[in-house]
Amino acid sequence: MFHVIVRARKDAKALQYINERNYGGFLKVSSLGGGRKFNEVEDTLEELKKDPYIPILLFGEKEKELAKDISEYFLELSRPFYSRILRTKKVRNMRVDELYAHLEEIKARFRLGIEWDRTYKLNPENPLNIEINPDYDIYLAFGDGFRKNMRELLGVDIGSVSLVLRKLMNQEVYYSGSMKIAEVSKRIGEETEVLWRIPHTEEISLEDIIRANENYIGAFEDASKSFLEQFKDYDIIVPWSGGKDSTATLILASKVFKNVTAVYVKMEYEMPRTDEYIEELAKKLGINVVETFVSMPIDMYGIPTHYNRWCTKMKVEALYRAIEEFENPILVVGDRDGESAKRRLKPPVIERENEILGTFLEIMPIKFWSGMMVQLYILMNGFDLHPLYYEGFYRLGCTICPSLADWEIKLLDKRNELPEFFRRFIFGQKEEE
Structure with a gap:
């Protein structure tokens, strides 16, 4: 999670509006109290550096000298941060949507920005x-x-x-x-x-690569753990598919909460080697796993398509049924900004409601991480990724998922693990084309 820091209280007020509107208020926003010189804000900075959230520093054109001094201060702390001078005299002079666009671009920099230095x-x-x-x-x-x-x-x-x-x-x-x-x-x-x-x-x-990024990933881990600590009074549920994002989320949650329940909704056409991976990693983590099976009646509903994803509904309902006995469940999910625009536009905490669970929260502690950060986090903690990632998969779903790209279909076919009816369907379509 991020901490947006500005010079003046009025600047912070403008940013807090964006925080509430776009991020559900779950970023932190603070000011340096209005000081214009480094010695006037030094005490405030000493307090801010104790906060585990990742700092984003925003300044107006009139504050360049102060921005330079503060950036040097944060640079000495050897932790990730980013500082930007906006094109307006003061932060609050910028249009709200333009200011929001700056925040989105800066957030992306933290997960996409790369330096090459022999690694x-x-x-x-x-x-x-x-x-x-x-x-x-x-x-x-x-x-x-x-x-x-x-x-x-x-x-x-x-x-x-x-x-x-x-x-x-x-x-x-x-x-x-x-x-x-x-x-x-x-x-x-x-x-x-x-x-x-x-x-x-x-x-x-x-x-x-792992060694070079340990401090950086560690800083993001600390920020995400601090975010999670707000939810200690809930029954912690992690929907776990064996994919990298839910695995990283499970590792993270297990470090914050004493009792974590992982729910593995096994689909009939699950990806190969997922059962073994779930079982092996659960033992290493010492995590209780609730497993539930979902049959996929292809003969009744047909092969899932983008326009008829009946399987997704069945999977979600099976998850809710598996945890309906918990008094106060909260779902800790591995959604990330980099997966899709739809997920990026969600706030880090969402209140949901359905007939099975009633009203409940869904929270996203790795929302601002990249795929690379997730991979390194799992490896840094001494675990392997799901075996299919080592063969070329970016994401895992089912072996008949409508979101499978041609590349993933070919990988499954090469392994002889593409269901025969789906293989005929796919390759039959190509022959017709």
Whole structure:
């Protein structure tokens, strides 16, 4: 979570309006009390540095000198922060929607910004000049299976570890070291297409990437833990699919709360090796897992499509049924900004209501993390990712999910784990086209 810091109280008031309107009031907003020189705000800064939330510093044109001194102060703390001079004399002089756009872009910088220094380091200043967009994500492509599949299916060698910028419509830019080496379109419903490639790879150590980002990820962990601590009086439920986001969320929640219940809704056409992964990791975490099975009557409803996602409704209802006996449940979910614009526009806490649970809260402690941060967090804690991530998957769903891209369908088919009726359906469609 983020702490937005400005010079004057009136500036903070303008930002608090945005905080309430767009973030449900769950960011922190504060002022430096109006001081114009560093020595006038130093005591306030001493208090602010104790706060685990990640600092975003916003200043007007008239406050450049103060902004410079404060940025140097935060730089010495060796923790992630970002400072920006706005084009108006004072922060409060900027239009509300323009100020909100600045916040969204800065938030994206924290998860997308990268520095290359013989390894990849997260840095909101973004020396590598990664394209910043609030709806983009980054993740790491690694594993012998991932590299082999990229070579065999696409003719692209990504090296030992590649940084991947995931843009809109599943378009991905692959980096090796500081160089862009390929761009691949994995658009749903279309053939996977290599838009361009160059034959260049650098051998990069995953262990070096982990070490280089430990403090950065640790700072985000502390911020997310502080956010979670507001909800200690609830029954903590983590819907756990075995995917990277719900796994990171479960690890995080287990560090904050004494009692955490993970709910694994197993779909009939679950991804391969998920059962084994859930069982193994649950033992290591010492987590109680409630498992519930959902059959998928294809003969009754047909193969799920984007326009008829009956399976999603069944999965959600099964989750609610599994926890209806809890007195005061709160769902701790792994939704992130980088997954979609729809998820980005949600506040970090949502109040929901349905016939099964009544009114309940859904909270998102890793909302502002990138895919790369999630991957590193799991590895830093001594756990492996789901095996399919090492073979080329970005996300996990079901083996008949309408959100499967051609790339993921090919990976499942290569493993002989694509259901035969779905295989006939997919490849029959392609033959007709």
